[in-house]
Amino acid sequence: MVEPYRDRRHSTDERTADLLGRLSVAEKAGLMFHTVIESGPQGSLVETTGALSKSPTSTVVLDKHMNHFNVHGLGTPREAARWANELQRLAAQTEHGIPVTISTDPRHAFTENAGASFAARGFSQWPEPLGLAALEDTDIREHAEIARREYLAVGIRMALHPQVDLASEPRWGRQFQTFGADPERTTRALETYLAGFQGTELGPDSVACVTKHFPGAGPQKDGEDAHFPYGREQVYPGGRFEEHLGPFRAAIARGTAGVMPYYGMPMGLELDGEPVEEVGFAYNRAIVTRLLREKLGFDGVVITDWELIHDNIAQGQVLPAKAWGVEHLSPAERLIKILEAGCDQFGGEECVELLVDLVRSGHVPEARLDVSARRLLGLKFRLGLFDDPFVDEDEAERIVGSDAHRRAGFRAQAASVTVLRDGDSATGPLLPLMALPERRVYVEGMSPAAGRGLGEVVSRPEDGDLAVVRLSAPFEPRDDLLFESLFHQGSLDFRPGLVARLRQISTVTTLIIEVGLDRPAILTPLLPLAHVLICTYGTSDDALVAALTGRIPPRGRLPFEIPRSMDAVRSSREDVPNDTIDALFPAGFSVNGAER
Structure with a gap:
């Protein structure tokens, strides 16, 4: 005879009660x-x-x-x-x-x-x-x-x-x-x-x-x-x-x-x-x-x-x-x-x-x-x-990982790219970038193979018509406790040396800055340097190129606000969403549309 808990003809409650009565402590x-x-x-x-x-x-x-x-x-x-x-x-x-x-x-x-x-x-x-x-x-x-x-x-x-x-x-x-x-x-x-x-x-x-x-x-x-x-x-x-x-x-x-x-x-x-x-x-x-x-x-x-x-x-x-x-x-x-x-x-x-x-x-x-x-x-x-x-x-x-599933994930990676700045009143929008073989591109934080989707890759910013620099949101490295090194915590400020180097690149070529956000970052010092400023939340190099060229149009919007400064962050209330004073970019922002 089959025990009731093994018999699918019984209800979940009946099977549960039967088995529970059979179990030891x-x-x-x-x-x-x-x-x-x-x-x-x-x-x-x-x-x-x-x-x-x-x-x-x-x-x-x-x-x-x-x-x-x-x-x-x-x-x-x-x-x-x-x-x-x-x-x-x-x-x-x-x-x-x-x-x-x-x-x-x-x-x-x-x-x-x-x-x-x-x-x-x-x-x-x-x-x-x-x-x-x-x-x-x-x-x-x-x-x-x-x-x-x-x-x-x-x-x-x-x-x-x-x-x-x-x-x-x-x-x-x-x-x-x-x-x-x-x-x-x-x-x-x-x-x-x-x-x-x-x-x-x-x-x-x-x-x-x-x-x-x-x-x-x-x-x-x-x-x-x-x-x-x-x-x-x-x-x-x-x-x-x-x-x-x-x-x-x-x-x-x-x-x-x-x-x-x-x-x-x-x-x-x-x-x-x-x-x-x-x-x-x-x-x-x-x-x-x-x-x-x-x-x-x-x-x-x-x-x-x-x-x-x-x-x-x-x-x-x-x-x-x-x-x-x-x-x-x-x-x-x-x-x-x-x-x-x-x-x-x-x-x-x-x-x-x-x-x-x-x-x-x-x-x-x-x-x-x-x-x-x-x-x-x-x-x-x-x-x-x-x-x-x-x-x-x-x-x-x-x-698992079928071609169709990977294509869907790739589309989402590219589509989630959020454009915060695209050119200015003098240049007009720069995106989407045409894939021009004669364009010379300097890439940093990106594989040269992916960079070739934008043009010929060069080794120095001054030799390029365009520079694409991928950054990660800043954090304070910690490694005393187990797993601590894996959690990005502390200040959201970029280090001054990085900002100075990006400023130098911006003086010799058109600069596209992408920041991968696992937390907000203080983008204030980057904004005047970037001809195009974008952020991502998990996007491969190839998917980023697909977004920059418009092959998959970027349509992401900020899931949180971007604070203007660390002083604003420190003055905000921990339990109040989007609470920093005079945010640089509000939650829901994208140059491609109104706030969500």
Whole structure:
């Protein structure tokens, strides 16, 4: 006789209840941990500790009863699919055969940051979410549907995105994955994104989305990121807490499968006249239970951000546990406080035995595990993982990074280019540039091969009819804590030596300056030097050439304002979007059209 939980003729609730009643405490606890995993050569399972994974694959699956994993390194599409199938075969060996939910941070753009995102590699490559926000909703929908198909093809069933934090603090280092600073634009983008990934309701063709970071991670004090001890405080000098909640209200209404609280701790915040405890959001019962669960009515999965219980030690560096406000608590006490706050899953942790011991010692009721395990199992059933968790390796090779998908991503890269200045009253517009073989072009920060799409490439600015210089937004390099070097933080000012060198180039040839924005940059000193000034948010050299020549017309608009100075940034309020005095360019600006 087939157990009811294995019989698809039963409802999700019936199957969930049947399986839940069969699980041991250890199996229920295993459901509640969600950690990093890596694939091995040719799609094999990794049976050693990896660069970031803490245990061999068989240990976490068979011994710790875990079945939620955030995958980092992946091989080719075929190898990725092979690895996913091997992982599911391993999970099938457990007593109840609970399939694995494979999740990922964004991996369709350019930024390689093990703490936040991955470059596309075998997947189709698109602009960062900031660049999608610079486009239209139809572009976002196309991206989401293609990303969903590519994820499904390699067995990824959960997206640890979208990130709908409002980019209200210009210095904040996590803006590149947001949809910008405008609440209305962010909400529209979110709704389109969820529709593309999840569909009208969760099912076997869906990728479940975890919308983050509740209740809005943008208002970081002085723009410092809460990954790190110096960025633990979140502040609301403008009283805009409710504005940051807006996109999450929409996400809940649109059926987001999960929500992830951020690391930050709210300072001086009140809800309904009651002061909110100044501890990290995932530790915060007022935020997770009273606000998210009870007031906003969310009954999906709440997964914490990574490593709130234990320090993370890897690659010769340490990142302290993000136990902001509860640093004095033991790991067991931190775990209990997270459960009492109302979270279902511990991100980046695998201390299953600690939770089991707390249940057996009477510190955590088994019934509390049942509450979260029911949500987690129900999501697996809705995604169809119990009915067929395997993927077709041939189809993965055909779908992931297909020519059609790559062309769509390339179009979006070029289209998202945002033109801030195009010539002046004396010269008139310079764009689009005709592709003239006799034109001599000096390029910097761009490959000569791509530069040849504009003319003959020369080695000195003074020998060129045109200079194209690609820059990255400035930041202050830091490399003391694990992952710190990957986060661009601090001042938005360009260094004076760079500005002086660009001034020299502008005196000898026509200068096009492109700035890749993962945060705003102070463009004020560049504006008088550039005959054409543009910004991008994840655009290859070839896609930039396609935009400059008009082969794919640039139509991006700024997803946030460009401040005039760092003094204006420092004077702005962290929780108020687009709040700097006398901005150089307003949000929504482009020379190609009016503000959005």
